[in-house]
Amino acid sequence: MRVALFVPCYIDQFYPQVAVASLELLEKLGCEVVVPTEQTCCGQPMANSGFASSTAGCDANFTQNFEGFDYIVGPSGSCVLHLKEHHPSEKIRSSVYEICEFLTDVLKISSLPAKFPHRVGLHQSCHGQRGLRLSSMSERNEKPFSKLEDLLSLVDGIQISKPERADECCGFGGTFCVTEEAVSVKMGQDRIKEHDANAVEYIVGADTSCLMHMEGILRRQGSTVQVKHIVEILNHA
Amino acid sequence: MLSHSEASEKFISDAERTDWHDETLWFVRAKRDKASKVLPEWEAMREHASQIKDHTLANLGEYLQAFEAKAIANGIKVHWAADAAEHNAIVHSIIAAQGSKTIVKSKSMLTEECHLNDYLASKGIDVVDTDLGERIVQFRNEAPSHIVLPAIHLKKEDVGETFHQHLGTPKGNKDPQFLTEAARQHLRGHFLASEVAITGVNFAVAETGEFVVCTNEGNADMGAHLAKVHIACTGIEKIIPKRADLAVFLRLLARSATGQLITTYSSHFHKPREGQEMHIVLLDNGRTRQLADPKYKNSLKCIRCAACFNTCPVYRRSGGHSYHQPVAGPIGSILAPNIDKKANADLPFASTLCGSCSNVCPVKINIHEQLWFWRQDLMEAGLAPAGKTIGMKLMAFTLANPAIYRIGGSLLRRFSALLNTSLNPWYKQREMPEAPKESFQEWYKKR
Numbered sequence: 001m002r003v004a005l006f007v008p009c010y011i012d013q014f015y016p017q018v019a020v021a022s023l024e025l026l027e028k029l030g031c032e033v034v035v036p037t038e039q040t041c042c043g044q045p046m047a048n049s050g051f052a053s054s055t056a057g058c059d060a061n062f063t064q065n066f067e068g069f070d071y072i073v074g075p076s077g078s079c080v081l082h083l084k085e086h087h088p089s090e091k092i093r094s095s096v097y098e099i100c101e102f103l104t105d106v107l108k109i110s111s112l113p114a115k116f117p118h119r120v121g122l123h124q125s126c127h128g129q130r131g132l133r134l135s136s137m138s139e140r141n142e143k144p145f146s147k148l149e150d151l152l153s154l155v156d157g158i159q160i161s162k163p164e165r166a167d168e169c170c171g172f173g174g175t176f177c178v179t180e181e182a183v184s185v186k187m188g189q190d191r192i193k194e195h196d197a198n199a200v201e202y203i204v205g206a207d208t209s210c211l212m213h214m215e216g217i218l219r220r221q222g223s224t225v226q227v228k229h230i231v232e233i234l235n236h237a
Numbered sequence: 238m239l240s241h242s243e244a245s246e247k248f249i250s251d252a253e254r255t256d257w258h259d260e261t262l263w264f265v266r267a268k269r270d271k272a273s274k275v276l277p278e279w280e281a282m283r284e285h286a287s288q289i290k291d292h293t294l295a296n297l298g299e300y301l302q303a304f305e306a307k308a309i310a311n312g313i314k315v316h317w318a319a320d321a322a323e324h325n326a327i328v329h330s331i332i333a334a335q336g337s338k339t340i341v342k343s344k345s346m347l348t349e350e351c352h353l354n355d356y357l358a359s360k361g362i363d364v365v366d367t368d369l370g371e372r373i374v375q376f377r378n379e380a381p382s383h384i385v386l387p388a389i390h391l392k393k394e395d396v397g398e399t400f401h402q403h404l405g406t407p408k409g410n411k412d413p414q415f416l417t418e419a420a421r422q423h424l425r426g427h428f429l430a431s432e433v434a435i436t437g438v439n440f441a442v443a444e445t446g447e448f449v450v451c452t453n454e455g456n457a458d459m460g461a462h463l464a465k466v467h468i469a470c471t472g473i474e475k476i477i478p479k480r481a482d483l484a485v486f487l488r489l490l491a492r493s494a495t496g497q498l499i500t501t502y503s504s505h506f507h508k509p510r511e512g513q514e515m516h517i518v519l520l521d522n523g524r525t526r527q528l529a530d531p532k533y534k535n536s537l538k539c540i541r542c543a544a545c546f547n548t549c550p551v552y553r554r555s556g557g558h559s560y561h562q563p564v565a566g567p568i569g570s571i572l573a574p575n576i577d578k579k580a581n582a583d584l585p586f587a588s589t590l591c592g593s594c595s596n597v598c599p600v601k602i603n604i605h606e607q608l609w610f611w612r613q614d615l616m617e618a619g620l621a622p623a624g625k626t627i628g629m630k631l632m633a634f635t636l637a638n639p640a641i642y643r644i645g646g647s648l649l650r651r652f653s654a655l656l657n658t659s660l661n662p663w664y665k666q667r668e669m670p671e672a673p674k675e676s677f678q679e680w681y682k683k684r
Contacts, residue, residue: 007677009636013646014670016677023681035681041636048590048609050616051629057637126591138270139548139596141279165263169550173589178662180587182246185666186255186554187589216667 003031004066006074009041015208021235022075022099029107036065044082048174063089072096075231077128077207098132099231100206104147116233117157121200122148124167125207134206138167148206148230155233163194172213188217203227238561241587245555258390259553266547268496286485287601290538293476294528300443300476307446308517311508316518321351324520328353328468329360331516335466337432343457344368345437346384346541347470347520349563365427367456369420376403382557384564385494385543390556434460438471440486444479447507448517451490451500458504466514473519474537486540489599493542527575532610536571538600545594545604551587560584567594571607574615582620585611646676
């Protein structure tokens, strides 16, 4: 299966290991992975700040890089949700997948050669969870499901724990993290406190932006807890 | 006036109180979860309620006229107010005709929206709020911080001190039962003396011309049943077609608001009792403008349960006053810009767009999507804070040009240590991410 790997801009620049793990994992699972090299950003930072009117150049660049593919796969629920909801091209909107949903819904994998004998706390990123429906949500009266947990359960030796408020937002929120700095940090600190109560070694999630925010707080606290994108664990042998 | 982010920073500076506020409201959200999850039909009921409201809003004119005709036939006097000023003038004229100087009022966010108390005070008329939470904030000369729990920002110690000052309770007494009894005795005098009672309206039924007022304290009933004149103030969006629809809304309202199965008092006011005057004031105040905009029309479905407040991770940590509006929280953030764009341009940004609000909403308002639309409209109206527009345009330009993006990214990584300064809001309480030597694309090229 031919797949185009969408690498969100901040992952490209600051978390290349997440893109490397995505690439390796998809190849391991038999995909022919193409990385369009002129890709930049999905346009979400501007749009969520009220400047959707300024994303035309960004949108056109995305279309140019990706319109030839039936499967566009990216390791970020938030960026993928933005494309699905707001990208002007219907082809792009219907071809883009968050990597977890691609693994469970398209590749339908039932085993993985992965091992990660550690205690991890699961962070539900809102856009993936509520926007892309990667898992059920506590607000609704619905049957529980979780694509993230389904995937992590394939990993050897892993111990998964959930924070007490299983799906409360971490407070990243794009430019919210700086324009509403006080609330943003307080929300992040509160998430971390609940993971700490479970004595986790890693906080794992499907959105690097949330993890970047919590990592910044953890490091300032001098914590030994680390953050990992779920693909880094699924790709961990 | 402080912006939402400034007021939040102030609120959060008392970390212990913030945690208490967050946990108290989360407790209410958890009660709501429990009450909603025992009903297998919960999601179907939300959908049903949403459709009733959609239908009503699509035919609002007809239902309002039907309500008016029935209400008049029942002996209720019906008044129409285009805006807050007209609303207040109507209420004043009714009170003036009665000659009253003291009146009691049960909870009504609409009268907060119109700043009725201040207006009447300027006319020499004293309004006593009879909802316990509202009476507490009224004593303190504060606005309600929550539409269902107006004094939720206060601890029992605060209430004890306030009552000590205003009701003469013993200093230091913070026993909730004792304080409630003191309020009860204090309010009883006002109920007995007052000749005019103002109430809000939860639902106005087009089919019958009756209106329904929900309280847990029975204060609306105490006021309305004792006074010679009952004035009910309502927004035009509170109309529902049939009495049978209450079977959906009354169940959703209390479960969503507090996790109760139903409000303690759900009182139906159908016609004035003998010798009583009953008035209803129907207010527009921007609602028809909202109705005309397909992006925001949905917000008029709101039944004011405040479930979106209780679930909002921002509201729980920023407090209701940070929204500087009578209706705070996520729903307030999509209602307020319709009244005044400039004064409320910060509110749609007081959200991470986590989407929890839209999913607890009993009438399925797409709150987080409307926040997103307001952000666009406010920026297009030129209401961006200084420097934001140029910053965004620069970012958009960079991200539209791969070569410039690569140079920008490389510079950002190389000099990221320069961002470790107090001028960078990220760095205030968080470390910057460690910059890798190579971007992914640089690595990939060499692969």
